[in-house]
Amino acid sequence: MAMTMTQKILAAHAGLDSVSAGQLIEVNLDLVMGNDVTSPVAIHEMESKGFENVFDNNRIALVMDHFTPNKDIKSAENCKQVRTFAKEYGIKNFFDVGKMGIEHALLPEKGLVISGDTVIGADSHTCTYGALGAFSTGVGSTDMAAGMISGKAWFKVPSALKIVITGNFQKYVSGKDVILHLIGKIGVDGARYRSLEFTGDGIRNLSMDDRFCIANMAIECGAKNGIFPVDEKTLAYMAGRTDRKPVIFEADADAEYDEVIEINLDELKPTVSFPHLPENTHTVDEIDEIPIDQVVIGSCTNGRIEDMRAAASVLKGRTVADGVRCIVIPATQTVYMQCIEEGLTKIFVEAGAIVSTPTCGPCLGGHMGILAAGERAVSTTNRNFVGRMGHPTSEVYLASPFVAAASAVTGKISCPCELD
């Protein structure tokens, strides 16, 4: 029976020769991840039910990234609980302030996820690691607890949508525009319970940071996972980050897909998702003047070094418009350091932006950039639901780092081409 790439990874981790869509299976996990919001619930579940062991203290990652550096006493107590747990159980991959970065930028950077892995994380954007040719998906805290205890998780084997990518980007178009375009096309539940399998000769023109961004937002169309084939760029990215050997899976040529969707990169334009669903997409060239109050450049979606470079290329020698707050958040300590070494931090600060240490903060309305009633932000994050970044009447427009930076300069939603 022909299988998709995802099905092959799942079959291998279930010890089965083949699996088919709809089948319920139990798989062995390579890594279980949680953060400072979801881990305390998992730890409480585990301990209150009388479990006292984890399956492997090397294969659990706990990342204190959401409400850190701690925004209030309750958040500090949550981190303290996780810190104590990590110490007690000897969890090797515990990332506290100073070492932590935004989880989905950090784990690949640290070589903790590689091609062929199966990973669950108590965070919906765990699907990011599909960029590396791994199966990874978001779960809740109880599934995380079960994973920490047993090293296993149950899944319904997904069917898949095949996304065929051709062509190459025009100027100021990037991975974010690919995924926003796709979500706009199929809707926020267009891939519900299914895989997005990316393929096509245009993939070679996507950088790893583009692929991370695209896989990251697979959940925003309801997908279980989003996955890319492994190529030279994937192997080059992983080189030197791990001693483990990547396992390369490929979809069978005759694998069945529910649907085939083609995306020609040449035809994409800078795209923005309007409130309050990521599927409400418009290209920037077709929208009326929309004044803004805040810009956020960062997150697990767009806080990597290429995102920082894209934003800096627009902000260089320019200034943030009066009345706009521009918040730049490199996703990890490494990206933060790269921004300093490459002179990007200077560009941001001279432009009138602020540069924060890593945190998920404003993306989910936690801290570091909350919106007041009626305020409007352009953000490189991943969700624009009601109240996502603050007051329920505030608005979030999702866009790429290019568009976010240009909007910071003009004070309205803009393409950098308007500044050329």
Place this chain on the structure above:
Amino acid sequence: MKIQGKVHKYGDHVDTDVIIPARYLNTAKPEELAAHCMEDIDKDFVGKVQTGDIMVAGVNFGCGSSREHAPIAIKASGVSCVIAKNFARIFYRNALNIGLPILECPEAGEAIQNGDEVAVDFDSGVITDVTTGETFKAEPFPPFIQNIIQKGGLLASLK
């Protein structure tokens, strides 16, 4: 098991950010979460919900963030069951894992109106709109999932 309660009806794509906004995720205490359940799309919900009430919604209920705080908040608010046309996958798992009863039934999600009195028979999967007299049949859970429910949740099933 049978339940009966008054319906709180919502639309499509009810996301976990509106079920429990992230500004309240610095706690996982059920009663604290319940105090803010649904407030960004229905600020009256907390004041009007009664123990045993039923939530009914459209497609993709619980989409977005994986926060288990969302089904915890709904359960702690007193809601006895969520009926939706369908659920986002992480919410579906989380609800089963924490013991919040959920039922998938596109017809019920369409026909049942806000304020209706609805009865649910979990053994048969029959949903009755007592107000209109209409009945619906929910999708049955696969045996694998029934086993998790019967054992009292995922962690209990591991023992």
